Amino acid sequence: MKKQMQIGITGMTCAACAARIEKTLNKMDGVEASVNLALENARVTIDEERAKPAEVVGNR
Numbered sequence: 001m002k003k004q005m006q007i008g009i010t011g012m013t014c015a016a017c018a019a020r021i022e023k024t025l026n027k028m029d030g031v032e033a034s035v036n037l038a039l040e041n042a043r044v045t046i047d048e049e050r051a052k053p054a055e056v057v058g059n060r
Contacts, residue, residue, distance in 0.1 A: 005053060007042045009035065031056055 012018050018037040025033035025042060030050025035042045046053055 001048050003046045003048055003053065005044050005046065005056075007044060007057060009040055009042055012037050012040060025056065028056065 009021060012021070012035075015037055018035040021042065022033055022035040025031055025035070025044065028051055030047035032045045033042050034044075044056055046056060
């Protein structure tokens with residue numbers, strides 16, 4: 001089952017910051033993420049059979 005969530009991310013100062021966070025999240029098994037610098041958030045889809053939301057939030 002897939003779960004979508006939005007995570008607030010503060011402290012990003014440039015596109016490189018957002019890209020690094022997005023790359024890190026997307027390396028996680030069962031996670032697809034898109035980070036938005038301007039909105040200071042990440043839209044994340046998690047395959048709950050392969051990853052748990054707490055693992056994603058703890059990985060920020």
